[in-house]
Amino acid sequence: MQSLTERNQDSRQRKSPTPALKGFALRETMRRRFARQCFLLAVVLAITVYLTGCAQIRIPRIDPTGNSIFLPPQYSTEILTPGTVASNQAGPPPSVAFPRNVNPGPPAGNVVGPATSPTYPAQPAFAHPADPQSCDPNCQSGRQGFHLCNHRDGHVVPHPGPARTNGESGQIILTPSRIVAPVGSEVVVLAGICGGDGYYVVQQPVEWILSNDSVGQFIEVGASNGPHPGISRLMRPEVRKFDGSYALGRTQMKDILLTRGTPTPVDDIQLLKGQTYVSVSSESPGTSYVTCVAPDAVAWDKRRQSTVIHWVDGTWSIPVPSLATAGTVHPLTTRVTSSTDGGGLDGWKVNYTIIGGAPAEFAPMGSQSASTETDPNGEATVQLRQPAGQFEPGTTQIRVDVIRPAMFGERELQVESGVTSVTWSAPALTIRAIGPRTAGIDESFNYRIEVTNPGDQVARGVVVRTRDFGEQAEFISSTPKPVEYGNSYEWNLGDVAPGAPASVIDVQLKSNSRGNVNMCFEVASESDGLRTEACAQTEIAAPCIGLELEGPTEASVGDEVTFNITLVNQCDETLSNVELVVNYDQGLVATGLGNPIRFNVAQLRFGEPRVVPLTFRIIEAGQRCFDLAVTADGGHTARARRCVEASVSANNSVDLVLEGQQRTAVGQTALVRGIVTNNGGSPLNQLVVTARFPESLRPVGVTDDYPQGTLGRDLAFNVGRLEPGQQAIIEIQFVGEAADGNAFTEMTVTSATSDASDSERINIRVERAQGQIGIPQDGAQTQPPPAGNPPAGNPPPTQPRNPGGLNQGGQNPGGIGIPGDPVTRGDLRIQVRALDREVNVGDVARFQFVVINDRQVADQNVNITLLIPPGMEFFDFDPGQGGLRIEGRKADLTEFYLGERLEMRPGEQLPFTISLRASQAGSGTFEVQATSARTAGTAFGRDTVSIIGQ
DSSP: OOOHHHHHHHHHHHHOOSHHHHHHHHHHHHHHHHHHHHHHHHHHHHHHHHHHTTOOEEEOOBOTTSSSSBOOGGGOEEEOOHHHHHHHOOSOOOOOOOOOOOOOOSOSSOEEOOOSOSSSSOOBTTSOOOOOOOSSTTEEEOTTSSEEEEOTTSOEEEOOOOOOOSOTTOEEEEEOSEEEEETTOEEEEEEEEEOTTSSBOSSOEEEEEEOTTOOSEEEEEOOOOOSSHHHHHHHSOOOEEEETTEEEEEOOSSOEEEOOSSSOGGGOEEEOTTEEEEEEEOSSSEEEEEEEEOTTOSOTTTSEEEEEEEEESOEEEOOOOEEEETTSOEEEEEEEEOTTTOOBOOSOEEEEEEEEESOOEEETTTBSEEEEEOOTTSEEEEEEEOOTTOOOOEEEEEEEEEEEOOBTTBOOEEEEEEEEEEEEEOOOOEEEEEOOSEEETTOOEEEEEEEEOOSSSOEEEEEEEEOOOTTTOEEEEEESOOEEETTEEEEEEEEEOTTOOOEEEEEEEEOSSSEEEEEEEEEEETTTTEEEEEEEEEEEEOOSEEEEEEOOSEEETTOEEEEEEEEEEOSSSOEEEEEEEEEEOTTEEOTTOOSSEEEEEEEEOTTOEEEEEEEEEEOSSEEEEEEEEEEETTTEEEEEEEEEEEEOOSSOOEEEEEEEOSEEEBTOEEEEEEEEEEOSSSOEEEEEEEEEOOTTEEEEEEOSSSOEEEETTEEEEEEEEEOTTOEEEEEEEEEEOSOBTTOEEEEEEEETTSSOEEEEEEEOEEEOOSSSSSOOBTTBOOOOOOTTSOOTTOOOOOOOOOOOSOOTTOOOSSOSSOOOOGGGOEEEEEEEEESOSEEETTOEEEEEEEEEEEESSOEEEEEEEEEOOTTEEEEEEEOTTTOOOEEEEOTTSSEEEEOOEEEEOTTOEEEEEEEEEEOSSEEEEEEEEEEOTTOSSOEEEEEEEEEEOO
8 A cells, every 4th residue: 555655746746747847837836926026016016006196106217228227317217097197187098908809810720619518429510619618507608708697586697706716626617528620620628617616716727738649739728818918917927838739828807708700700709707718720630638737726636627629531511401392202412521622521421310290201211210321422312202192291300410430540430410301392181070069850950071271282183072871861962062973972172272261062961860970071182192081970869849840832822721730759758838839921811810829739748749730821922931939848849930832823812801809898999900802813893892790799980991881781892993912901990789709790702703702700709898887997997977978988989871782883872970061071080100110029119109180170078098919018108299198097908098188179189109018929019099079989090010039
């Protein structure tokens, strides 16, 4: 075992390996002593300047003749401080030599900075220089001359600078540790001494040593730029290069930027405070081993670091990113040339590997990697292609490794590892199938097919096909129309341009069986070898309520058509409160039924069918439709719509429809309206309408549009001639004479010149009056009027005169009403106008009505009654200028009575507005009736609104 003295001697021998180094150590000791003396002198000089303030300092000048040491005092040297210059304005201050950027000028070869990665193999030497390393593991290096350090409070702030000025416990950090460079270039190696506090240490000496077996030599060693060049020279030994293999440097006192002499800043190297550098170059291939030693560092195992520089006689370039057409073979070429004469280098290996992106392979083997060598021209080429059936746009990434062959006793050396790419240009096809998730049995459902080209070339001859539908689905129609091949269908879309709007196909299908229907559609381009498909699934479910309709689809105006509505319970449980609602348009009439028509089926057991007949009479030509809606407890519904195409018959045909109130009371009035329509194709002549009624009803007013008369107790109206499609309206006002549950009105229309005829009957129930004679208010009875006076609002009507029948000339010698002299001619008229012709259920419909005394004399005792139709409810009333308000109403709120107007002047008008809320779909006819002392019977007016169900 060696003694401690022997180990120390060995250590000293290792530190001073040569006599030259021993001499340098002696000289270095002397230099340090001289530096300390200079430092003391500088301190004394600084104190003197401080004490003298702005005074001038004079130093004797040396006698250049040699006769004496100093010249006389008048020739002394004057030192000007910045304060002296500023106060005396004696001229500009002496120039200050700021630290210059280290720029060795354009070298013979390339200037090479540190490698991007310190691991081996590294990036090529002429790549972008790496950022200098930080000696603090919590800091990140920056290219602007400072570190970004994470302090304890979590903030990121600039590094405050070195906190220590000695190299104790420090270690060398060398950048790069290994690098590959072309011969003739210049590699810059950075070194710094990292202190124990995480900062680089400034003003520390470092030694650079190039081993004896290395190629190349040192070109330049970095200088230490202090705060002032003069003071820096006094305080440190000179930084110098002794020969091509040994140099002395010192770490910097501030950040500097090493430029390459090029106009671009991307190849500049940032030298941080506390770092130094040396540049190395070689004109021949081989390896340089550079060692950096920090002699003042205490930690012997950390004060020495080495870097290896591999010099190769070659310059290489990997393929740049390129474009290629899908379906073709694309070449990739790497070029390697000599650094000295520029000729191609033969035998260098290049490896290509696909690392991601669009599918691709190397031809001809179809592999994912390929290896080749450069030819005498220095080119290494491989062929890249996309696999068959996978021609699609996209970008493929390829890694390229350049390997120098073994030479000069050295093994193979990887000098480059880069990435390039090939972007494939190709057409592409995508298809989407959009359909409903659920559908009912035998219900049609639609699929939407969308085809697009997301590529960058035109897709040629694009065709969309379906698979065999089989029994799952039934094709109904599509837009555009397909070509049918058995159970398959095909649509030819032609060429599809890239980026064009989607080509759309709408397909209508249906299924008659429960279960899931899988629909698949394929799009293909045989010319471009493209093929893809899209599928969707629809669940076919049977609704609980099955609804079927049987009936004609064509008929003539005037015909009666019957439809059989079949309801079937398709659920496993009994359906309760099954209700069928039918809404029909104005060209249809359901005799004895309102609009809408309601059928209550109550309960429907599983599998039980229920047939409901429905009969309409067609009164107008065109398409006449009705809608059916079926509901049941549990939220079960079913809907259907059926239409009949109605045409006008060429034969003689007449149609009679009766409308009117079907309930009245003794002393109250009821209006009956007959509508006569010529539904034939030729005119009808000598039409006569007769009206028959029982004794419980007494006519008190009739329309005066046609000549009239009586036939016994029947009324007769001479309508005359009706053109095809023309209508005649007959209105009769009755008053209830006696209670009669079987009262009716029957009208018949006949033609004396043809066999065209029709008859219609409407029931009018005459009920007993509530309580005594009078106007009930809120259901209360009023006292009868005094004897001999007629009841208010219901003056005794005048019996119609018997005109003795219809005469040949169509003149009415008499008429129903009050015969009057010329002074009392005119009438009490009512005009009603609906302000809202169409409303929804729940909305309010407004009616405006005016009561007019159309006489030349005043009228007295005017009583006005408002009749609220079924399906509507009273909402609001505006008396307007009439001034009359509602003073009574019927218990069921179907009639409202205004206060009596004692007198109306000749020509006076009373305007009113009423608002009714719609409660039921269909049509609502609001009517206003009025009586007065000079009016025989009752004046009335009405208008109708349409109520739409929700």
